[in-house]
Amino acid sequence: xxxxxxxxxxxxxxxxxxxxxxxxxxxxxxxxxxxxxxxxxxxxxxxxxxxxxxxxxxxxxxxxxxxxxxxxxxxxxxxxxxxxxxxxxxxxxxxxx
Amino acid sequence: xxxxxxxxxxxxxxxxxxxxxxxxxxxxxxxxxxxxxxxxxxxxxxxxxxxxxxxxxxxxxxxxxxxxxxxxxxxxxxxxxxxxxxxxxxxxxxxxxxxxxxxxxxxxxxxxxxxxxxxxxxxxxxxxxxxxxxxxxxxxxxxxxxxxxxxxxxxxxxxxxxxxxxxxxxxxxxxxxxxxxxxxxxxxxxxxxxxxxxxxxxxxxxxxxxxxxxxxxxxxxxxxxxxxxxxxxxxxxxxxxxxxxxxxxxxxxxxxxxxxxxxxxxxxxxxxxxxxxxxxxxxxxxxxxxxxxxxxxxxxxxxxxxxxxxxxxxxxxxxxxxxxxxxxxxxxxxxxxxxxxxxxxxxxxxxxxxxxxxxxxxxxxxxxxxxxxxxxxxxxxxxxxxxxxxxxxxxxxxxxxxxxxxxxxxxxxxxxxxxxxxxxxxxxxxxxxxxxxxxxxxxxxxxxxxxxxxxxxxxxxxxxxxxxxxxxxxxxxxx
Numbered sequence: 001x002x003x004x005x006x007x008x009x010x011x012x013x014x015x016x017x018x019x020x021x022x023x024x025x026x027x028x029x030x031x032x033x034x035x036x037x038x039x040x041x042x043x044x045x046x047x048x049x050x051x052x053x054x055x056x057x058x059x060x061x062x063x064x065x066x067x068x069x070x071x072x073x074x075x076x077x078x079x080x081x082x083x084x085x086x087x088x089x090x091x092x093x094x095x096x097x
Numbered sequence: 098x099x100x101x102x103x104x105x106x107x108x109x110x111x112x113x114x115x116x117x118x119x120x121x122x123x124x125x126x127x128x129x130x131x132x133x134x135x136x137x138x139x140x141x142x143x144x145x146x147x148x149x150x151x152x153x154x155x156x157x158x159x160x161x162x163x164x165x166x167x168x169x170x171x172x173x174x175x176x177x178x179x180x181x182x183x184x185x186x187x188x189x190x191x192x193x194x195x196x197x198x199x200x201x202x203x204x205x206x207x208x209x210x211x212x213x214x215x216x217x218x219x220x221x222x223x224x225x226x227x228x229x230x231x232x233x234x235x236x237x238x239x240x241x242x243x244x245x246x247x248x249x250x251x252x253x254x255x256x257x258x259x260x261x262x263x264x265x266x267x268x269x270x271x272x273x274x275x276x277x278x279x280x281x282x283x284x285x286x287x288x289x290x291x292x293x294x295x296x297x298x299x300x301x302x303x304x305x306x307x308x309x310x311x312x313x314x315x316x317x318x319x320x321x322x323x324x325x326x327x328x329x330x331x332x333x334x335x336x337x338x339x340x341x342x343x344x345x346x347x348x349x350x351x352x353x354x355x356x357x358x359x360x361x362x363x364x365x366x367x368x369x370x371x372x373x374x375x376x377x378x379x380x381x382x383x384x385x386x387x388x389x390x391x392x393x394x395x396x397x398x399x400x401x402x403x404x405x406x407x408x409x410x411x412x413x414x415x416x417x418x419x420x421x422x423x424x425x426x427x428x429x430x431x432x433x434x435x436x437x438x439x440x441x442x443x444x445x446x447x448x449x450x451x452x453x454x455x456x457x458x459x460x461x462x463x464x465x466x467x468x469x470x471x472x473x474x475x476x477x478x479x480x481x482x483x484x485x486x487x488x489x490x491x492x493x494x495x496x497x498x499x500x501x502x503x504x505x506x507x508x509x510x511x512x513x514x515x516x517x518x519x520x521x522x523x524x525x526x527x528x529x530x531x532x533x534x535x536x537x538x539x540x541x542x543x544x545x546x547x548x549x550x551x552x553x554x555x556x557x558x559x560x561x562x563x564x565x566x567x568x569x570x571x572x573x574x575x576x
Contacts, residue, residue: 003229006347010335013348016117017331017355024124024363026452026477029459033324034192035123035133036356039116040330041199042140042349045147046206046337047168051161052151060213065164067205069172074199077176079137081191082123084180086130088466 031085038078044071101153108146109345115139116349120356126472143345185467186424188460193252193323196330200244203333204300207237210340211288211296231289233339238296239281239303240333246307247326251319254311261313270313271377277306310376318375320453321364325372328357364453394533394541400551402560405527406567412489414445416481418518419461420454422495422530428558429468432494435564436470442573447474449481449518451499478518485522493520493528493544495557501542512540526550529560 024032051064116139122132151157157165176195183191211234253259284299314322331353338346365372409415417436423429436446448470454461462475476484485491493500496518503510504517520526521544528550544550553560 006339006342006344009344009347010351013335013351014355016348017120017352018359020117020120020352021124021356021359021363024360025126026450027459027462027475028124028126028129029360029364030188030192030463031129031133031459032120032123033327033357033360034188034195035136036120036353036360037192037196037199037327037330039120039136039140039349040196040327040334040353040357041202042143042346042353043199043202043206043334043337044140045143045343045346046334046341047202048144048147048165049341049343050206050209051164051168052155052157054161054164054213056158056160057213060209061160061164063205063209063212065168067202067209068165068168069175070198070205071202072169072172073176073179074195074202075137075140075176076173077180077191078195079133079140080177080180081183081188081195082133083130085185085188085463086133088463089126089129089472 027089031082034078034082034085038075038082041071041074041078044068044075047071101150104153105146105150108142108149112139112143112146112345113348115142117352120352143349146345185464186427187256188463189320189323190252190255193248193255193326196323196327197245197248197252199330200241200248200326200333202241203237203330203337204241204245206337207234207241207340208296208300210234211238211293228289230340231291233336235285235288235299237333237336237340238299239285240329240336242300242303243307243310244326244329244333246304247311247329248323250308250311251323251326254314255319259312261315270309274306274309277302277309281306314375318370321361321370321372321375324357324361324364325376328354328361331355331357394546396546396548397533398548398551400527400553402553402555402563403567404551405553406564406571406573408525408527409439409444409490409492409564410442410568410571410573412439412444414484414488415439415447415490415492416484416488416520416523417446417448418454418491418493418496418500418520419448419450419465420494420496420499422497423557424461424464424495426495426557428494428561429464429470431558431561431565433465433468433470435561435568438565438568438573447476447481447484449478449520450475451478451496451518452516454496454499478516482519485519488523489525491520491523491526493526493530494561495529497530497542498540500544501540502547503540503543506543510540520544521547521549524549527553529553529555529557531556 047064047068051061051068054060054064115135119132119136119139122128122135179191250259280302281299284295284302287295288299311322331350335347335350335354338350361372365375423432439446448465450461465475498512500518500520501512502521504512504515507513526544526549528545530552532554545552
């Protein structure tokens with residue numbers, strides 16, 4: 001990929017992000033923040049790339065592995081905790097009886 | 098284009114589409130839960146895409162697999178355990194911690210690439226490309242480090258492990274932060290010039306900058322900061338995408354960065370604060386110590402739980418104003434018991450939710466939903482404010498600043514202009530509170546002095562339990 005096309009990708013991605021969230025009810029601010037936060041753990045892909053390309057360089061493998069751990073901590077924890085929050089909204093009082 | 102490249106391209110495209118749909122869906126109550134799962138699915142899809150691409154092209158060494166598995170298992174396990182165990186009340190600091198780790202991950206990737214250049218980028222070396230590489234590495238380190246230390250400080254402050262040191266409220270802090278910023282800029286250019294050792298300087302000063310910027314910010318503004326740092330971690334991810342040449346990372350990172358920025362803006366609006374004043378204004382309580390010295394309470398009426406129960410029994414319409422104090426006392430379930438009794442007696446009960454009730458916008462809704470309060474009974478501020486004059490009883494539970502009439506009446510008050518709930522318009526107001534301590538802002542609450550306000554002193558949970566007993570004695574909720 002040339003640098004210029006990567007810049008296009010950056011630009012279009014930012015515009016998409018700006019458009020996606022228009023009106024959010026305050027109820028959803030915390031879950032939305034937490035969900036978006038989980039997505040930002042996508043750096044796990046960079047960590048994976050690093051490990052695959054390390055070619056036996058042990059310090060690099062370790063750095064990649066630690067980085068992958070941090071990213072997955074963010075991703076897995078983030079999605080679970082968001083789900084926990086959202087599960088409370090969907091629970092109807094009627095099906096408790 | 099060979100097959101692995103095409104497959105990866107298709108999977109990446111699909112993942113971006115699903116992630117975008119996920120973020121979009123998360124902003125609607127109905128679709129939010131499915132959207133969250135969709136985003137999670139998209140993330141795992143992207144991992145499959147990446148791994149299959151390398152399997153189909155260069156192959157993945159056994160050694161790499163081992164380190165991949167070690168890192169994934171440890172990270173996922175801790176993440177899952179924390180997510181399951183953490184109480185709903187400490188949600189904001191949890192999000193901060195997760196966010197900080199995302200930033201740390203981007204930082205480490207960039208650091209790894211900088212110290213041990215990846216072989217593929219070295220083989221077709223050209224000046225322009227290596228410049229881009231160094232810029233994106235520096236950005237990734239800079240933003241990643243700020244996200245990490247900033248989030249950790251935010252978490253520590255919300256947990257109460259860190260208080261706001263006095264010197265951070267003076268003008269001196271701007272000087273310190275400017276020094277850090279300039280130093281990181283120097284390290285940045287030094288690094289681009291090919292001086293690899295300055296990378297450590299960059300790591301250190303940008304970490305310090307993250308601390309220096311977050312430390313002076315008061316607890317009430319912390320949610321905005323976390324949201325902003327969340328946006329940063331997206332930017333850090335996008336920068337890491339440039340480092341390893343991944344379009345998917347760039348798109349997803351940019352999306353989160355931009356969406357986080359919008360969300361930050363929305364939150365600021367809800368609190369009537371501008372982003373600039375949150376970041377550079379210091380904490381509200383520090384500004385107000387001068388002006389609130391004048392405020393002594395003169396006309397406090399305290400009353401017993403029994404009186405409160407009697408008034409509630411005679412009411413037709415009751416509005417509950419929950420605040421963070423309720424959450425701290427874990428009293429949301431007890432509160433639900435009380436309101437159930439009132440409803441059984443035909444009393445109309447609604448909950449007035451201030452946009453920043455709790456510690457984070459939407460936090461209180463989550464806590465009340467946990468206690469099975471029907472969603473329809475949660476009313477937002479603008480909807481509920483016109484109802485107060487026609488309300489018999491308002492119960493304020495652990496809320497303070499959000500019901501302070503000063504925000505409307507007193508232009509010298511630091512709270513002036515903040516949207517508040519007009520509880521004083523109701524016939525009777527009961528404030529359940531542990532003592533006369535001020536709220537987050539540290540400002541005297543004029544509401545407590547009003548003749549129609551009565552204070553019920555005690556822990557929210559205990560008072561509510563007593564209230565249940567008194568209501569039972571009165572025969573409320575038995576029919």
